[in-house]
Amino acid sequence: MRYPLARFTSVFVLMVVLLPLGTACGVFGSDAGLVIYSGRNEGLVKPLLEKLEKAVDTKVEVRYGSSSELSAQLLEEGDKTKADLFLSQDAGALGALTKQGRLDKLPQATLDKVAASFRSSSGDWVGLSGRVRVLGYDPRQVTRPPNSVFDLVKPEWKDKVGYAPTNASFQAFVTGMRVLKGDDATREWLKGLKANGVKAYDDNLALLDAVDKGQVALGLLNHYYWYEKVAEKGANNVTAKLHYLPGGDPGALINVAGVGVLKGAKHRATAQKAVDFLLSRDAQTYFSDETKEYPLASGVKSTVPGLPPLESLKAPNVDLGKLDSLQQTLAMLREAGMV
Incomplete structure (x- = not known):
């Protein structure tokens, strides 16, 4: 089921970014574990993030909101953020963080799993689904x-x-x-x-x-x-x-949902494991099955009957990271x- 993006008032936005969503108790990000800010809806990605938690063998805390709001929040928090990973619905929100130098470089082996047109030209985020x-x-x-x-x-x-x-x-x-x-x-x-x-x-x-x-x-x-x-x-x-x-x-x-690791992330190695899990066949197939979006990791094909192959489409040549304005x-x- 698709969950349409909500339009929040400023007061409600403040509540969204301050409440410890996705946590059982305590102060958000205060416990040891991986902290994810997710611009993808909880109803969609919660089952996948539960699998991710097992894959990285670390407690995962998630804060949900719209991608643009969470991107703005991360820019405001700067190097004091508790977030390790930003999972975005939209490439533009990731591009805004790239512009301000708030995302860490990803290993080339990770970047090479995704075609250059669906990842950051700066090498600091990758697309997950298109x-x-x-x-x-x-x-x-x-x-x-x-x-x-x-x-x-x-x-x-x-x-x-x-x-x-x-x-x-x-x-x-x-x-x-x-x-x-x-x-x-x-x-x-x-x-x-x-x-x-x-x-x-x-x-x-x-x-x-x-x-x-x-x-x-x-x-x-x-x-x-x-x-x-x-x-x-x-x-x-x-x-x-x-x-x-x-x-x-x-x-x-062709726009993408993508992921990036925050610069100075407390759990950098675990965050990198999480990125690689999200590019795994299991996670990529989940996106294809649940959202009917295109998987972007090399070697993973869509499971959707009748969907034209991604390589057959004639998309405009645009740096997706520039969709931040x-x-x-x-x-x-x-x-x-x-x-």
Whole structure:
């Protein structure tokens, strides 16, 4: 089951980062053991982290929150943080830590388990699982989906496109467009999309349902929502189809969930063992089975029926660590009247 990213008020965010989530008692991080800050939802990764605890043979304490909030918290804590490991839903949150020198270099043998495009160019974090931006479409209304997100501002798609503007993956995609095409081109596209009658949905699940029911012809999605729906309902009971955009279009961004070891980590050796466990076949298959995302460790293939091979996709060439400028993206979305 997918757990949509929550939008927290400042007071609740403070509660999230200060409460000792994932611990039985005592002060968070006070006991000997491995301390993980996790931007991946507890309902998703808790079973995997229980396996990790056994694999590294050390008590594990976990603090959960959104990736962007935890990344900001780690920057605020600096070298006084109790965290050893940051497990992020989004490459941009890891990139923010890289920029401030808060992540330690990983061994080359660990880095080499993941293709260069899915790890830090600085060598201080690696991707664990990948998600692809796609167009979901209703085949009753669309026979030939467009091959670029830039086509969505054309008159032929007026009032036919849906999106989830508050979703973290949509915002990462917009950030990727800013990196690839520049702020001016991205701002113009957002305003054109708004003027063309784009329809907003609370999350990607609601958006996919709308496409499936024919309430909207096209939707800007991540691939795994469709595969989860098919796994739940069966392919014959899902009308919507997926279109993978060609030619390195910004709408074909492959973002990753990833992991990095904090600089000065108290349990550095154990944290490294944890990273290697998360890149193991067992952990990678867990991500594939549970989230329908792409496993990224070399030699591990997806278990999802019908999922195109990762190497067959034509993603844009972008340094994922540069997807860290979320505040600028949010400001642009507000300017365009989208959030």
